[in-house]
Amino acid sequence: MGNITLGRYIPLDSPVHKMDPRAKIMAMLLVLISIFFPAGWTGYAIIFVAVAGVIILSKLSFKFIWKAMKPMLFMLVFLLFINIFFTKTGDLWLEIGNFTIYSDAILNTLYIAVRLLLMIMITTALTATTKPLDMTLGIEDLLTPFKKIHVPAHEIAMLISIALRFIPDLIEETERIIKAQESRGVDLREGKFSEKIMAILSLIVPLFVSAFQRAEDLANAMEARGYAPGEKRTRYKVLKMHMRDYILLLGAAAILTGMILLAYFL
Amino acid sequence: MSISFEHVSHIYSKGTPYEYKALTDINLEIEEGKMTAVIGQTGSGKSTLVQHLNALLLPEEGTIHILDRVITAGEKPKKLKSLRGDVGLVFQFPEYQLFEETVLKDVAFGPKNFGVPEEEAQKKAKQALRLVGLPEDVYEKSPLELSGGQKRRVAIAGILAMNPKVLVLDEPTAGLDPKGAVSMMSLFWDLNKKHGKTILIVTHDMEHVFHYCDNVVVMADGRVSLHTNVKEFFKDTSLCKGLNILPPALLRMKDLLKENGFDVPEDVMDETALAKCIARQVKKNG
Amino acid sequence: MKIIEVENLNFSYSEEVKTIQDVSFSIEKGTYTTIIGHNGSGKSTIARLLAGLLEKESGTIKIDGMELNMENLPKIRNRIGIVFQNPDNQFIGSTVRDDIAFGLENHCVPQEQMDDIINENAARVRMTKYLDKEPTHLSGGQKQRVAIAGVLAMKPNILIFDEATSMLDPQGKDEIKKVIMDLHKEIGLTILSITHDIDEVAHSDYVLALDSGRLAMQGTPHEVFADERKIRAIQLDTPFSMKMGDFLHQHGVEVEKHLTMEGLVKELCQYRSNM
Structure with missing residues (x-):
């Protein structure tokens, strides 16, 4: 678990951490959309500088971003190979016998790599600076207008926050069951295929049984404390937009407009 | 000597910000054929200690001798699987490890993992079920249909079916009613006195320590703070009171x-x- | 005044087994009642029926003079708080503060008033220092204290504890028992505690003993434990002082039945000075 950086919250004290989650989610969406306009290298450079600025402001290290990017490298290398073999347009850059590399193969791969890097930078800047609970509050608020078309905004948010609340408990439970079955001679790493199936069953069945038990207890506890899905309720945590949040949104909107202009009008 | 710890320490999540030293310089000899209680406050390292006995956890430093095997820090343990057969470890709330369709199949699961053929495994399972006092009419039932106390007996039978020489139990009476707890403790007493199993019990219940155990190991802050026999430990209430335990x-x-x-x-x-x-x-x- | 009245209550989860059979009892306002019985005797089912989490098959339940039915359920829920056995599975919020707020949100308490209510109830269970902690960083006893605060925040007048201490270590058990005693004494709440703790039973005002879904015995602890044979027949334990009394009888010392050691030793002292 310790090695996963993608999507993880890093508790630091920075202006970005203090921003309103709604502003951050909206800004992220705007900038993500702007990546998909064909604004060329100039456009990507602008987005990169803006996002890097936010990351510096949030006190996250670029090593952290690099760690999140690393799992994608394999995919990029794979993509490069495919492109080299199938993309035969642009200038001829290399020719050894039958083997040829054209400029578009390299440039296309680079394009995708840059887009991927930007996407990871943008999402990490959001997830690493926003507590999971604040994220759900933000999502709930942003979904509220859709209640009119019967999107259960509050229920979705409640579902996410409860899932987040019980993830550590379920991980602990899984570790405990693995240990208990290992004590009965289960070997999850080695063994024949049929043994492996049994080993996995011996883990999954108890996990389900205990998860159902937990769900029942939780439902009882929630109902006893007056929770009824769909009923009106007040909210303890109230989000408030500040100047910095408006600046962030304005910046994101400017980038989107810029990209559209670069792509179609300039 | 059958079970001993020499300068053993254990660290959880080493090298991460969550690094936590759970055991420090443990030196301990467990008497063979006796029933030993491991007591101490929550977080004192009791569970960490007993999970070293079947190599679920490995020491960061030091050496552990278990039966005829040696586990040394930094070395990959050999004959790990056979060790798990010889040292049966029953976790807290073990009823949560049941998964088979029938009680009999679940109990036979352990022996089968050690390569015992189906028929032989069933025989061992039946023996174990008799040992824990479960009637034959539950053998073909689903474990999920049984009462809490019965489920726990099935789980314990699942360990006993591997015929371990040493039985380690982590809070085996937690959540049982007083009558259920007493009959569980007398089961362990029988296993110890009549079937010669060396037993280690992690517990918070001083009545159980007093009435059923021979020796006491007291854990505090990841160290063994006291190791003595029960008579000596309960000579008067001063030791208990010093440890903030209700005598x-x-x-x-x-x-x-x-x-x-x-x-x-x-x-x-x-x-x-x-x-x-x-x-x-x-x-x-x- | 009777705050809980139960008459001819019946309930079953499946067709074969009756979980609750023809149970009738009533509880006086402000009393501390313990419900005892071996595991599987139907104790928790009674608690869930009283809190309206299960629907009865037949019979009546009256809380504060109101009959428990679909119409009255929301009103009755406000008067009954229940604390369950498992400390992890009833912690709903992501921090102590959020968990106490959960019930307030459901009851549409205005947001401006919440902080005061949260602080007041956290203080009552001595959890003020931990308000911003997450459940993974709390002990079992602390989590149960939060559960109590969360229930108290909704201002109930009846509190049900469904084996709230049975999964805790001795330290946690003591913490929770002390909190319950204080609530009973200081705010005068009616307490209904399902427990195996013989000491807690001895100190309660009234005892209900269940066996296989039936109410086998009821009365003051003295009345209930007076019938030792029946207590044993329904697989319950007697206090140490009573067991000790039996040994003393065998050795010719005729002591009365005592629920506490203090009572027994006091009588022995009198015995000694009278002789």
Whole structure:
């Protein structure tokens, strides 16, 4: 678990951490959309500088971003190979016998790599600076207008926050069951295929049984404390937009407009 | 010597910000054929200690001797699987590990993992189920249909079916009602006295330690703070009070009598002796 | 005044087994009642029926003079708080503060008033220092204290504890028992505690003993434990002082039945000075 950086919250004290989650989610969406306009290298450079600025402001290290990017490298290398073999347009850059590399193969791969890097930078800047609970509050608020078309905004948010609340408990439970079955001679790493199936069953069945038990207890506890899905309720945590949040949104909107202009009008 | 720890320490999540030293310089010899209680406050390292006995956890430093095997820090342990057969570890709330369709199949799961053929495994499972006192009419039932106490017995039978020489139990009576807890403890007493199994029990219940165990290991802050026999440990209530533990009722009664001017000798260690001692004094005065 | 009245209550989860059979009892306002019985005797089912989490098959339940039915359920829920056995599975919020707020949100308490209510109830269970902690960083006893605060925040007048201490270590058990005693004494709440703790039973005002879904015995602890044979027949334990009393009888010391050691020793002292 310790090695996963993608999507993880890093508790630091920075202006970005203090921003309103709604502003951050909206800004992220705007900038993500702007990546998909064909604004060329100039456009990507602008987005990169803006996002890097936010990351510096949030006190996250670029090593952290690099760690999140690393799992994608394999995919990029794979993509490069495919492109080299199938993309035969642009200038001829290399020719050894039958083997040829054209400029578009390299440039296309680079394009995708840059887009991927930007996407990871943008999402990490959001997830690493926003507590999971604040994220759900933000999502709930942003979904509220859709209640009119019967999107259960509050229920979705409640579902996410409860899932987040019980993830550590379920991980602990899984570790405990693995240990208990290992004590009965289960070997999850080695063994024949049929043994492996049994080993996995011996883990999954108890996990389900205990998860159902937990769900029942939780439902009882929630109902006893007056929770009824769909009923009106007040909210303890109230989000408030500040100047910095408006600046962030304005910046994101400017980038989107810029990209559209670069792509179609300039 | 069958089980011993030499300078053993254990660290969780080493090299991460969550690094936590759970055991520090443990030196301990567990007497073979005896019933030993491991006590101490939550977080004192009891569970971490017992999980070293079947190599679920490996020491960061030090050496552990278990039966004829040696586990040394930094070395990959050999014969790991056979060790898990010889040292049966029953986790807290073990009923949560049941998964098979029938009780019999679930209990036979352990032996089968050790390569015992189906028929032989069933025989061992039946033996184990008899040992824990479950009637034959539950053998073909789903474990999920049983009561809490019965489920726990099935789980314990699942370990016993591997015929371990050492049985380690982490809070085996947690959540049972008083009657259920007593009958569980007498099961372990039988396994120890009649079937010669070395037993280690992690527990918070001093009545159980007092009535059923031979030795006590006290853990505090990841160290062994005391290791002695039960008689010595409960000689008076001073040790318990020093450790912030509620002494067994008989000892509390003795203290209360002494406070009220009764003369209660140290060697009074059961209800009959105490009743005799009181009778002498209330009648002598008359 | 009777705050809980139960008459001819019946309930079953499946057709074969009756979980609750023809149970009738009533509880006086402001009393501390313990419900005892071996595991599987129907104790928790009674608690869930009283809190309206299960629907009865037949019979009546009246809380504060109101009959428990679909119409009255929301009103009755406000008067009954229940604390369950498992400390992890009833912690709903992501921090102590959020968990106490959960019930307030459901009851549409205005947001401006919440902080005061949260602080007041956290203080009552001595959890003020931990308000911003997450459940993974709390002990079992602390989590149960939060559960109590969360229930108290909704201002109930009846509190049900469904084996709330049975999964805790001795330290946690003591913490929770002390909190319950204080609530009973200081705010005068009616307490209904399902427990195996013989000491807690001895100190309660009234005892209900269940066996296989039936109410086998009821009365003051003295009345209930007076019938030792029946207590054993329904697989329950007697206090140490009573067991000790039996040993003393065997050795010719005729003591009365005592629920506490203190009571027994006191009588022995009198015995000694009278003789």
